[in-house]
Structures are given as structure tokens and as C-alpha cells.
Amino acid sequence: MRVPISWLSEFIDLKGSPEEIAEILTMGGIEVGSIEDPYENLGELVAVKILEVLEPEELKEIALCKVTDGKEVYTVITTAKDQVKPGLVLGLVKPGSTTFTFQKIEIKHIKKYQSYGMFLSPYEAGIGEEKDKLLILPEDAPLGESIYKILGISETVLELEITPNRGDVLSILGAARELHTLTSWELKPIKFEDYLKAGNKFKGKIEIEDKDGCFRYAGRFFANVKVQESPFHIQKKLWLCGLRPINNIVDITNYVLLEFGQPLHAFDWNKIKDHTIVIRKAKIGEKLLMLDGIEREFTEEDLVIADAEKPMVLAGIMGGEDSGVSEETAHIFLESAWFNPKRIRKSSQRHRITTESSYRFERGIDPEGVILGLLRASELILEIAKAEKFSEIMDLYPKPYIAPQILLSQKKLSKYLGFSIPLEEVENTLNKIGWVRRSEGSFEVIPYSYRQDLKIPEDLIEEVARIYGYEKIPTTYPKAVLYAKAPLDIINLENKVKNVLKSLGFFQIITYSFIDPKSLEKLNLSHDDPRKNLIEIANPIASTQSVMRTTLVPGLLETACFNLFREVNSLKIFEIGKVFFPTEDVLAYEPMHLGILLMGNNTEEIWYEEPRKFDIYDLKGYLEEFFEILKIPIQFKPYSSEPFLKKGVSFDLILNNSKIGFAGEVKNLILKEFDLKTNVLLAEIDLEPVLKQWEEVFKVKKPPKYPSTFRDVTCILKREIKIGDILEFIKSLSVLYLEKVKCIKIYEGPPIPEDEKSVSLRFWYRAPDRTLTDEEVNEIQEDLAKKIFIKFSAKPR
Amino acid sequence: MIADEIEKLKSEIWQEFENIDSLSELNNFRIKYIGKKGVITSYLKKLKDLTLEEKKRLGKELNQLKADIETRLKQKEKEILFKEEDKEVGLDLTLPGRRVFLGAIHPLSQIIDELCAIFSRLGFEIVTGPEIETEYYNFTALNIPDWHPARDMQATFYLKNGAILRTHTSPMQIRTMLERVPPLRIIAPGKVYRCDADVRHSPMFHQIEGLMVDREVSFSDLKGILTYFAKETFGEKTKVRFRPSYFPFTEPSVEMDIGCVICNSKGCRVCSYTGWLEILGAGMVHPEVFKAVNYDTEIWQGFAFGLGIERIAMIKYGIDDIRLFFENHLYFLESFK
Numbered sequence A: 001m002r003v004p005i006s007w008l009s010e011f012i013d014l015k016g017s018p019e020e021i022a023e024i025l026t027m028g029g030i031e032v033g034s035i036e037d038p039y040e041n042l043g044e045l046v047a048v049k050i051l052e053v054l055e056p057e058e059l060k061e062i063a064l065c066k067v068t069d070g071k072e073v074y075t076v077i078t079t080a081k082d083q084v085k086p087g088l089v090l091g092l093v094k095p096g097s098t099t100f101t102f103q104k105i106e107i108k109h110i111k112k113y114q115s116y117g118m119f120l121s122p123y124e125a126g127i128g129e130e131k132d133k134l135l136i137l138p139e140d141a142p143l144g145e146s147i148y149k150i151l152g153i154s155e156t157v158l159e160l161e162i163t164p165n166r167g168d169v170l171s172i173l174g175a176a177r178e179l180h181t182l183t184s185w186e187l188k189p190i191k192f193e194d195y196l197k198a199g200n201k202f203k204g205k206i207e208i209e210d211k212d213g214c215f216r217y218a219g220r221f222f223a224n225v226k227v228q229e230s231p232f233h234i235q236k237k238l239w240l241c242g243l244r245p246i247n248n249i250v251d252i253t254n255y256v257l258l259e260f261g262q263p264l265h266a267f268d269w270n271k272i273k274d275h276t277i278v279i280r281k282a283k284i285g286e287k288l289l290m291l292d293g294i295e296r297e298f299t300e301e302d303l304v305i306a307d308a309e310k311p312m313v314l315a316g317i318m319g320g321e322d323s324g325v326s327e328e329t330a331h332i333f334l335e336s337a338w339f340n341p342k343r344i345r346k347s348s349q350r351h352r353i354t355t356e357s358s359y360r361f362e363r364g365i366d367p368e369g370v371i372l373g374l375l376r377a378s379e380l381i382l383e384i385a386k387a388e389k390f391s392e393i394m395d396l397y398p399k400p401y402i403a404p405q406i407l408l409s410q411k412k413l414s415k416y417l418g419f420s421i422p423l424e425e426v427e428n429t430l431n432k433i434g435w436v437r438r439s440e441g442s443f444e445v446i447p448y449s450y451r452q453d454l455k456i457p458e459d460l461i462e463e464v465a466r467i468y469g470y471e472k473i474p475t476t477y478p479k480a481v482l483y484a485k486a487p488l489d490i491i492n493l494e495n496k497v498k499n500v501l502k503s504l505g506f507f508q509i510i511t512y513s514f515i516d517p518k519s520l521e522k523l524n525l526s527h528d529d530p531r532k533n534l535i536e537i538a539n540p541i542a543s544t545q546s547v548m549r550t551t552l553v554p555g556l557l558e559t560a561c562f563n564l565f566r567e568v569n570s571l572k573i574f575e576i577g578k579v580f581f582p583t584e585d586v587l588a589y590e591p592m593h594l595g596i597l598l599m600g601n602n603t604e605e606i607w608y609e610e611p612r613k614f615d616i617y618d619l620k621g622y623l624e625e626f627f628e629i630l631k632i633p634i635q636f637k638p639y640s641s642e643p644f645l646k647k648g649v650s651f652d653l654i655l656n657n658s659k660i661g662f663a664g665e666v667k668n669l670i671l672k673e674f675d676l677k678t679n680v681l682l683a684e685i686d687l688e689p690v691l692k693q694w695e696e697v698f699k700v701k702k703p704p705k706y707p708s709t710f711r712d713v714t715c716i717l718k719r720e721i722k723i724g725d726i727l728e729f730i731k732s733l734s735v736l737y738l739e740k741v742k743c744i745k746i747y748e749g750p751p752i753p754e755d756e757k758s759v760s761l762r763f764w765y766r767a768p769d770r771t772l773t774d775e776e777v778n779e780i781q782e783d784l785a786k787k788i789f790i791k792f793s794a795k796p797r
Numbered sequence B: 001m002i003a004d005e006i007e008k009l010k011s012e013i014w015q016e017f018e019n020i021d022s023l024s025e026l027n028n029f030r031i032k033y034i035g036k037k038g039v040i041t042s043y044l045k046k047l048k049d050l051t052l053e054e055k056k057r058l059g060k061e062l063n064q065l066k067a068d069i070e071t072r073l074k075q076k077e078k079e080i081l082f083k084e085e086d087k088e089v090g091l092d093l094t095l096p097g098r099r100v101f102l103g104a105i106h107p108l109s110q111i112i113d114e115l116c117a118i119f120s121r122l123g124f125e126i127v128t129g130p131e132i133e134t135e136y137y138n139f140t141a142l143n144i145p146d147w148h149p150a151r152d153m154q155a156t157f158y159l160k161n162g163a164i165l166r167t168h169t170s171p172m173q174i175r176t177m178l179e180r181v182p183p184l185r186i187i188a189p190g191k192v193y194r195c196d197a198d199v200r201h202s203p204m205f206h207q208i209e210g211l212m213v214d215r216e217v218s219f220s221d222l223k224g225i226l227t228y229f230a231k232e233t234f235g236e237k238t239k240v241r242f243r244p245s246y247f248p249f250t251e252p253s254v255e256m257d258i259g260c261v262i263c264n265s266k267g268c269r270v271c272s273y274t275g276w277l278e279i280l281g282a283g284m285v286h287p288e289v290f291k292a293v294n295y296d297t298e299i300w301q302g303f304a305f306g307l308g309i310e311r312i313a314m315i316k317y318g319i320d321d322i323r324l325f326f327e328n329h330l331y332f333l334e335s336f337k
């Protein structure tokens, strides 16, 4: 809502600068977003002196002027040939700037000539009526200076950001009342001549059929109006508020809307069939071509203003093209009404139209303003549109507004605010928003009709607090019952996961929860994969963000791609976040997932180390450490069937016999789909089963009392034999004193035959109660080695 | 005669001793003087022609000398060995070291953790809830019926089954109050979604909701808690101010600004030349909200607040484009190690 200070001062005796007014309003809850001078905002409208006037032969109608702004010389083309002569100082609007008439100026070419801007008339400059004359500035005016500075013209407009509950401030009058409430600056009385309230008998018929939709409907008839351009002072005020002038009748309705916050609608009387006005529900299928050029079809929930035959206006929102006022209009009917805010909002939403009018009706207008607005408009129509006659005011008000009586006890006020404001002060404050009756320890308040946002005692508490000043309310700590609760497991787990992965050198990423359904196609998921059971967004910003993710993989791959295209060739990242699956219910199943991605090399090229591509053993190593820290007995089951992973270098992650995730190298074809020209490994884990099993328990190991000894065995095996199988086999033998076994070396290549490999295992032995002798260990080891050799057809090396 | 010689020998020995500079010199010295065929041994041999008394005296003297030499040689040897280790040629220590790199937690995650820690110290517990919500929890129960213009304040993503993506963390007020009995103090961090995107707005962002319900908790207390939060987050000297505002689920409602930390309240582009930055919205819980969860407003009152994590992160780290948080470029993430 734009509020020009000059207009505001017609309603209130302002006793502060615009900055002070802005501060008062902001601290009172009406935030002032900016303080502007609309003249300045037009751009460069400056004084220039004509140096030379040329009259090109081929263009008889124009003059070519060489002008200077004191710094440079420009050529400006003008059709006002007879008004220009060297030495004259004129107003020039430069290219890129705008005129009062909403004209955006560009460099213009006529034949071979170029016009750098346009000479201004007083009207185009927004300082007077004259359109046919150029604005002539004093001879000694400083060239290049803003014409408004030279002429001492300025306006200040406050941009108010009004919260939805304060529809009453959506007008100049409303802003004045609010300032009065916050400061006690005197309001100027609003008076109307008595004759405006009378008038001839109304010759039409008005009926409110839908009393739920229309609470009050008033209007009057005007005969023989002259529809023409509005006078300058009306246009200027509309311009200050950002509205374009149309014709005097429409301008007056806009003027009153801005001034009093009362939306009005003017009908062409002769277009109203049978001069009958019915406020009713629309009939299914009824259509109306509206002022924005769009034909809309109504439903029974829409409220329309109809004549005897058809709808003319979508009530409170927008009129039809036919019934509106035009140059040919002679008689008009002017409507001033109060519609049900809920109904207006629903229609406005359904048809996706928001107008100055619907915006105000939705937020609730002042029921008493209906007549006030009509009177104000009448005054202006008589003065400006020279109406010859007018009718009485028709006022259909079936159920007059009754303001609520709100009881506020002093006790409640103090308890709510945490301190006491003196009763006198409370009463003075409440007096500004309604009629107050003070009784023992409490106040009974009937708010003014324009303050329909005040309904309950808490609303009054806010009024008292804000008028008194939030700043003056003390700052204290609550007195509360002490209680504590251990943090949720999921939060502990999340923190643990983040910290572990950070220590392992991973960077946490956060990507959008909505993804592109195409990215799941790219992953080549089969059609019955549960991850293709998607929750779709009905109104996505873009199709690339139109479904809720069911896996973190697309986000990880896209982040990798984003980095790869911006100088980052290697990456270690993870994301922890929810994925979403539909359920029988409205709500979704939202398990927390962890995604991990490795890309590129394990190190940058650097003097001490040869970089090497991340491979599956890197990923497995990180996951082993991760799960060990979490004390989750995860199993790595080779060869996942995830379609986007290379089978031979992938695992399913198994916990308690069920799959909770996967890890592996991404297929080259998939990488191509995601524009990734490097190696990528990834893993995704459902943290919900992890959470169930996760406990912060520690098994503390003590330093050994007796030394261990180790024995190495190197053997030649068939290549296809898996080390894991050998270790499993050894484990199954439950060898006495054997503490651990590790594979310490694998060698393939000459002189070992092509289908074989050399494997070295190291065995550690320890007894809990003594030092083992060499003989003992040798005996156990030999026996064990024999068993292994037989089992796996191995040969010693 | 021989006694004089021994005296001379002594001074020779100690003079030569002073000049020993390496292990080999030290060895030669040892062999020369106290070796089996060394000078001192040869002198000891010479003693046999002397009187018993002299033999005894000089013998003792020579043996003492030998012992002294041995002691000092040991000492010298240690000194030389110490020096020896410093003699190795220095490496090119201008080369960078073999680094092990730590990763980083996402800046938004860090801010959430920080704020949760602050409120945990104040006795608030952390709760979480669904990101896909019903209109009832997100709006209706929060006193925002579907005809209410306040719905325009939050552009909503609708799902095809009629659910929505929560537009704020406030539904957690309702969910918690329905589950528990007062008194309670909770904060609910999480993702929220709104249907707009530009430099300042992201369709997904993070909020923390706070709620305290107790018998006497008042508007002054709300100011107290939030002032503490601002000062701990932005520094002890941070100025705060409270402005009346409007949220359908609080009454009275308030917005808290902090003195602009970028320009020190002098006025800059970030604070729109006001010197103030809006940080959060808050207020006393609206009786309609208590009604929705069947809390007796005669006994219980409370306050709620909601703050945007991205906004706080942007102010704290001087970031002017919200999209940086969700692009996850490594260089950006590395700054938050």
C-alpha cells in the first residue's frame, strides 16, 4: 500500500518527518518497506539548453535540436517546431527513464536522425495540466539538474507492508487512523454536505438474493455524466499510488478505494437489463467476458451482480466488459457494497484474479465505509464528471453489523504480558480502538466497525501492548517447572553419522527433496521397483522438481556433476535426509537415508603421493570403519542387483538378514546419463533399521597380559577362490588360541600360472594365561595350514 | 724426573682432549692414551724402577688420570653423538606436509546444531516430525482456515493426494501438544517448502520452531528467551528490537530484528538501509491453537517462535545467494570446516 505523505496530511495533522512517521508505523506493527520520491524514481528528467535548431528538408514536421546538459551535446527530435529556439532551457527525459504518463523512453530513430530522449510538457513531467506546451525552465537553471529539484517539486510516498489482519489500513484514511492510534496526532474531520445524502427517487430495482455473500449493498444513480479524462490533481494522486488513469468515472472509483479503502463499481445504467440489479449466486455454466479480456465460467459458489438476465460483475472482484463505463456512457449506477470476505477469497482463488478490490474485500472492509465511500464518490462525480442529477442512496443492509463486546480483565492482561500497565494507560489505549466501559478490574470494549480483526481478549492485549510499545515491556526469563529429557535417538544417530563421516574426510551436502522423475529413468530402475512409486507434486516449480525423492542417488550424482563442471574432479560427499514413499494414509512414509559418493581420485596430484582412482575397496573400507564405529554388524554381500551398479564391484548391505542398502561402482552408461566423465562409487543406506539396532555401548579391550606370536602362510590358489571363503572356513574350525587372521598379500602374475594367485595369510596366536611356546604354535599352525590346503586345493609356495 | 714428565703429560692430554671433534678423533685419543699399548700404560710400566713410595704415589696418580680420561671421554662421546645428528643436511621444508583432510558438516546443519544447543541449554528438547503434512496440521489447526488471506503468506506445494509439503515447522506445535501434556518446551528443526525461488528464496529451506507452554510464561519471558538467543548467536553486543506483527497462530505477535551485523546498524543494502535485520517471528500461542489441542487456556499459556536457518546462516557468514547452500560446490563446503 503506497501512502503519499501529502494525501495523508489531508486526514491527519502530521507532526513528524516522513522518517519519523515510518519509524512510528513500523514499531507499531505496520512495517514501512521504503520511503520514496516517485518523481525521483522516474529517472533522469533534467534541464537542457537548446544550442541549435535544425530543420531537415526531408522531414518537414519536425525540428532537430542540438541540446546540452552542461556536459555533453545530444540531438533531440521534437514535433513542437514552433516552440523551440536556441537559448531555451527545457525539460528532457533521457532514454531509460519514464514519464508521468507511464511512457518508458528509449533512443528513437527517425530516418537517419536519432533522438536522445524527449522534451517534456508539464503534463508529461507530472507537474501540471498542460499537454501542448513544452515545459520551459528558467534561463539560469543549472543544466543537467533534475527538473524537480529546479522547480522545488517533491513528493514522499511510504510503502506500507500490511499484514492480512489489517485490511483497515489499506487506505489513506486507514493509515491516518492508525497513526492517530499510535501517536494521538489529531485526525481531521470528514464532512459531507447534506444535499449529497438526498436525491431523486431511484428508478431501478435492487435485490440481495444471496444474503450470505452480500452483507450490505448500496448504490445510487447519476444522470448525464461526462466521461472524459480526469483532472490533473486526480491523476497525480493515482500516479503517486502507482495506478494508471483510465477515465474520470473509473478514476474516481479508484480514488475512493485508495482514499477510504472502499471498493466501488460503476455500471453503465443503460446496459443494465430492466434496470434490475440482483446480487445472487452464479448459475452453473454462466459465463462473463471480463475487463481483463478473459471469459470465465462460473460455479454456484461464485457471487455475481446480475441484471434481469445475466451476470454483469463477479462480485467484489472484477466487472464485465459490457456493463462497464465507456466514453459513450451517459447515466451510471454506482455500487458500494460489503461482501462476505470468505466468498470473495474463494472466488478470487478459483479464478486466479486478484484486484485492488478483491484484495480489500478479502481482508474485510469497514461496513460503515460503504456509505462514506459512496458519498465521497458522489461529491467527486458531481464536481468532475458534472452529473446533472442523482438519485437517493439505496442501502440494502439486511443484517447490520454488530461489533463484539470483548471483556478484558486486568489480571489476564498482566499475566499475559508478564507485568502491569497502569489502568489509566490501558484505558486510554483501548479508547483509541473502540468504545470502552471500565468496571471493577476489567474493561469492556466494543471495537470500531473498521477494526473487525479484534474479536477476543488476546487481540486487545496485543493492541494494548503495541500501542504502549513492545520496547517498554520488560525482558525476563520464564518461571517454569524444571524437567529434562534425553535427546531423541534419531538426532543422536544423525549427529554421530555426520561427525564420523566428517572425520573420514566427507563433506555433507543438502539437496532438494524433490527430484526429476526422469532421473529415476536414467537410473534404469525396473518398473516395479518401489522407488518408482512416487509422490507427485501437483504444482511444482519445474518438472525437474516435481516428485518427492525415493532415493538419494540422483541428488548425489547431480551434485557430483555440478562440481565436475566447476573444477572439482574428486569428491567425497554424503547426504543424510528423508526419502518419501506413499502409504495408505495421506501422510507418507519418510525414512531417513544416508547416501555416500566417491568420485575421481583418492588424492590430488602432489609431490609425495601418486594419485589413484577411488575403487570399491576404498568405499568398502569407509563403510567398514563407519559401521564399526556405529557397532552395527553389517554384512557386505557381494554382487548387488541394483541396475545402476556394475554387478562385479557392488554389494548389498545386509543387516539381520535383510537388505538395508547397497554400495558399488556406478555403471558407465549411467554416468553418461548424468554427464559424469569420471569414475563414481556410491552407497545408500536406510538408517531406520540402523536406528533400531544402534546403541552407544562400548566393549572395552584391555592391553594383553601375554605376548602373541604370528605365523605366515603363503600358498598358490585358483584365482576364483575368494579370500572371504578361506577366512570363513578358518573361523568355522574354531582353532585354539587363534586370535585373528589377515590376508597380507595377494600376487597374480609370472611366475604364477595365469589362473592362479599367490596369497599370504598371517595368523596371530595368543593364550590368555601364559606365553605360548614355539612348538605349540607350530603344531597348531601346521595342522591348520594342512586343512586349508586340502580344502582349497592350495599348494605351498 | 718422571713425576715432571707426568705433569707435562697431563697438560698435553687435556689440551689434546679439548680438540677432539669427531668420533674417530675420540677413538684415536682413547687408543693413544688409555689403550692397552697407550701412553699411560707405558708410563705405568716405567714406574717399576722407582721407590715403593713413589711407585705407589705416581701409580695412583696415573690410574686416577686414566679414570678421569675415561669419564670425560664418555661425556665427550655423548656430546659428539648429539652434534653428529644435527649434521645431516636439512630437507626442503618449504614443501607442504602429507595432509590428512577432514571433511565438513554442511553450514545449515552446523547452524541448526548450534541453535539446538542454545535452546537445549535453556531446557528445550528437540522433536521432529513429517515433512509431508496435512492441511489440517499445517494450516487449519494453526488458526489459518482455507479462506484466510494469511494463506497467501505461504505459497504452498500441493501433492496429488491432497497432502502438502509443510510450509513451516509450526505443525510440530500441534503434533507435540496433542501427544503430550503441558508443561512443555520444545524446538523442532527441519525442512520446509514454499513454492517460490530466487536469490533470497529457495523452494526448500530450513526452520526451527520453538514452543513453550507453562502456567506463567508471558510475553516478557518471550522477549527474554529470544534476546538471549540473539546475543548468544550473534554476539553479546547485538542489539535487538521487537516489532508488532501478525501470525494467525499467535496473539500478540511479534517480529524480532537484530542490529545489522554487516554495517553495524549504519544502514546497508542487506538491511535495506534500516540498520535492522529481521530474524524471526514469534508470539503468544493463540487461544484457537490451544483449543485445537484441548489445552485449558485458563491454566496454560505459552509462546512460540519460528526462525529461518538460511537467513541466519546468510547473515552470519555474509552470503547473499541462498542457492549456494543447495548447489553444494566443494569450495563452498570447504569454507565451513
Ligand SMILES: [Zn+2]
Binding pocket: B260, B261, B262, B263, B264, B265, B266, B267, B268, B269, B270, B271, B272, B273, B275, B276
Ligand atoms: Zn546493514
